Amino acid sequence: MEPAAITALVEEAAKKSGLLWVRAAGPRHRAQPMWQVWHDGAIYVLTGGIEQPAPEGLTDRAFVILRSKDKGSRLLTIEASVDVVDPDGDEWSELKPLLVAKRLNLPDGEAAPERWRRECVVYRLRPTGDVVETPDDPSTSSHAAEPPRTPARTRVPRPLHLRGRPRRSRGWRSGA
Numbered sequence: 001m002e003p004a005a006i007t008a009l010v011e012e013a014a015k016k017s018g019l020l021w022v023r024a025a026g027p028r029h030r031a032q033p034m035w036q037v038w039h040d041g042a043i044y045v046l047t048g049g050i051e052q053p054a055p056e057g058l059t060d061r062a063f064v065i066l067r068s069k070d071k072g073s074r075l076l077t078i079e080a081s082v083d084v085v086d087p088d089g090d091e092w093s094e095l096k097p098l099l100v101a102k103r104l105n106l107p108d109g110e111a112a113p114e115r116w117r118r119e120c121v122v123y124r125l126r127p128t129g130d131v132v133e134t135p136d137d138p139s140t141s142s143h144a145a146e147p148p149r150t151p152a153r154t155r156v157p158r159p160l161h162l163r164g165r166p167r168r169s170r171g172w173r174s175g176a
Helices: 003-016 090-102 109-119
Strands: 019-024 032-035 037-039 042-047 061-067 074-084 121-133
Touching (some): 003 074, 042 090
Antiparallel strands (some): 019 032, 019 061, 074 121
């Protein structure tokens, strides 16, 4: 695809879909779904506090996976540079109403921007122009990731329906 077509596709996909996946650059990082806002040629994601968690290892580069709004399938994977938005800057003032409008089911309504300023981090993901996957050149890998490690274990015995019911003697029915 032509670079201009890819830029237009990125913008259209980011504007139409409020959901994308972000994976920090480097091995061993997992893609994580995130809600986002498209503004001035960049994707903004809000993380921290009671909002969505930031992908592990998100520092200076990330891969952004955009989906097709009508089909919901993987559409495009791009590389993006990562910057943190200063909560005291002019950019933050521009983003506040956009973030409030995109965020569904706010627990604190109009007080959310002040909580975000205190507790959260807004990342700016600006596309670098490097494209990993396009509709014309889709990835052939399975994109399967190893499940994350967890200390959770099941310590209860297997349910009876997996082992079967214990047999009872015939004498029980006959009253003997």
